Amino acid sequence: xxxxxxxAAGSFRQAADAYKRALGLKVLSPQRLAELHAFRARTFRxxxxxxxxxxxxxxxxxxxxxxxxxxxxxxxxxxxPLHGLAAEWAIEEAEQALxxxxxCFLAGWExxxxxxxxxxxxxxxxxxxxxxxSVPTGPQHRAQRETASTLFLLLAEEEQxxxxxxxxxxxxxxxxxxxxxxxxxxxxxxxxxxxLNDALKAEDFKRPxxxxxxxxxxxxxxxxxxAIFAEIRQLVWEKWNSIAWQHDYRTSWDVKARQKLCAxxxxxxxTGRADDVKEVIKEIEDRTCLEWPExxxxxxxxxxxxxxxxxxxxxxxxxxxN
Numbered sequence: 001x002x003x004x005x006x007x008a009a010g011s012f013r014q015a016a017d018a019y020k021r022a023l024g025l026k027v028l029s030p031q032r033l034a035e036l037h038a039f040r041a042r043t044f045r046x047x048x049x050x051x052x053x054x055x056x057x058x059x060x061x062x063x064x065x066x067x068x069x070x071x072x073x074x075x076x077x078x079x080x081p082l083h084g085l086a087a088e089w090a091i092e093e094a095e096q097a098l099x100x101x102x103x104c105f106l107a108g109w110e111x112x113x114x115x116x117x118x119x120x121x122x123x124x125x126x127x128x129x130x131x132x133x134s135v136p137t138g139p140q141h142r143a144q145r146e147t148a149s150t151l152f153l154l155l156a157e158e159e160q161x162x163x164x165x166x167x168x169x170x171x172x173x174x175x176x177x178x179x180x181x182x183x184x185x186x187x188x189x190x191x192x193x194x195x196l197n198d199a200l201k202a203e204d205f206k207r208p209x210x211x212x213x214x215x216x217x218x219x220x221x222x223x224x225x226x227a228i229f230a231e232i233r234q235l236v237w238e239k240w241n242s243i244a245w246q247h248d249y250r251t252s253w254d255v256k257a258r259q260k261l262c263a264x265x266x267x268x269x270x271t272g273r274a275d276d277v278k279e280v281i282k283e284i285e286d287r288t289c290l291e292w293p294e295x296x297x298x299x300x301x302x303x304x305x306x307x308x309x310x311x312x313x314x315x316x317x318x319x320x321x322n
Contacts, residue, residue, distance in 0.1 A: 003015040003016075003018035003019050003022070003039065003043070006018060007043060007046065010050065012043050012044070012046050012047035012050065012086075013047065015043045016040050016043045016044060016047070016089075019036050019039050019040040019043065020040065022036055023036050023037070023040075030100045030101055031100070031101050031104075033097075033100050033101075034097040034098070034100035034101035034104045034107060035097070035101075035104065035106070036097075037093045037094070037096045037097035037100065037104075037107060038093070038094065038097045038104050038106040038107035038110060039106075040093045041089075041090045041091070041093035041094040041097065041106075041107060041110040041111055041114070042090070042106065042110045043090075044086045044087070044089040044090035044093060044114070045086070045087065045090040045110050045113055045114045045117075047086040048086035048087040048090065048114060048117055048118075049117070086114075087114040087115070087117045087118045088114075088118065090110060090111060090114035091111045091114050091115055091120070091123060091127070093107075093110075093111075094107040094108065094110050094111025094112075094114070094127060095107075095111065095127075098111075098127075098130055102130070102133075102134065103134045104134060105131050105134045105135055105144060105148075107127075107130075107131075108127045108128065108129075108130040108131030108132075108134055108148070109127075109128075109131045109147075109148065109151070111123075111124075111127035112124045112125075112127040112128035112131060112148075112151055112152075112155065113151070115127060115155075116151075116154070116155055116158070119162065121155055121156070121158065121159035121162070124155040125152055125155050125156065128148055128151045128152040128155060129152060131148040131151070132145055132148040132149055132152065135148065180271075180273075181268065181271045181273045181274060185268055186268060186273075186274050186277070189264070189265050189268035189269070189274065189277050190274070190276055190277050190280070192243070192247060192261075192265065193265055193277055193280040193281060193284070194280055195243050196240055196243060196284060197280050197283055197284050197287070199239040199240060199243060200236070200239060200284065200287045200288065201287075202239065205235055205236075205239050208235055209232060209235055209287075209288070209289075212228055212231050212232055212235075213228075213232070213289055215228055216228060226298065229290065229294075229298065230298065232288060232289065232290065233290065233294075233295065233297075233298070236288055236290070236295060237251060237252075237258065244257070244258075244261055247261070249261045255296060255297050258295075258296035258297065259296040259297065261296075262292060262293075262295055262296050265277065265281065266281065266292055269281050
């Protein structure tokens with residue numbers, strides 16, 4: 001009676017303490033203890049809901065409060081963890097009640113509602129299912145069964161809505177903002193890329209490149225392939241060095257200068273607003289038969305050998321693939 005009076009007065013924490021004192025009585029049956037735990041879960045759930053209502057009311061704004069003070073108050077309210085803690089306490093009490101009495105409908109119901117408040121969808125569905133199972137059969141208990149079933153479906157629907165919302169937020173976050181392009185940098189990159197591409201159209205590059213490319217075929221050893229591509233790379237930079245020197249890139253002997261030149265061009269192409277530069281770079285890759293990162297210098301691609309991996313064989317035994 002004391003706890004119910006405190007609940008009616010809105011003193012939920014004091015009511016929960018009153019129920020806790022009642023749980024200390026050793027003469028109570030397991031069913032009665034489960035009922036008290038369920039009452040305590042209901043009290044904590046009401047505390048969570050009352051705190052949420054207060055936060056929502058303050059968030060809407062008080063006409064007497066305005067300016068930076070009001071904004072600071074809203075920030076403090078948003079950081080208050082009491083709502084979530086009270087809901088978690090309600091779930092703990094509901095689970096404790098169900099351990100004592102699996103047929104305690106109130107415990108499953110209150111725990112499911114508390115889980116719904118803080119978005120514990122899986123836990124909420126489990127508790128709602130236990131609430132459905134605890135209802136006796138018969139037409140007189142049909143309303144309770146339908147209510148618990150509705151709560152179960154509502155939890156599933158809200159979980160799907162939350163997942164869909166999170167997916168949309170993730171997709172929106174992945175949509176990177178367009179990178180601004182300096183018109184002068186764009187003009188420079190397009191001009192240089194066009195010069196480099198035109199230099200590769202000369203016969204003194206095309207003929208030896210074609211002869212080298214004919215040597216590439218199936219069964220070629222890696223060291224021989226590396227030597228051929230090194231020759232192609234040398235042909236490319238023999239045509240490009242004079243152009244690079246015009247823009248202060250000492251590419252004749254400095255590999256770092258080659259990398260800086262290529263990186264500057266591809267950075268403009270990757271902004272998403274320089275498709276013309278990207279098309280020229282793609283044409284250069286087709287002409288040289290080299291990927292853009294490998295034009296300044298050969299890259300060692302790491303090939304992982306997973307034939308040693310410990311796995312389950314088709315016959316049921318464990319070991320390596322080979």
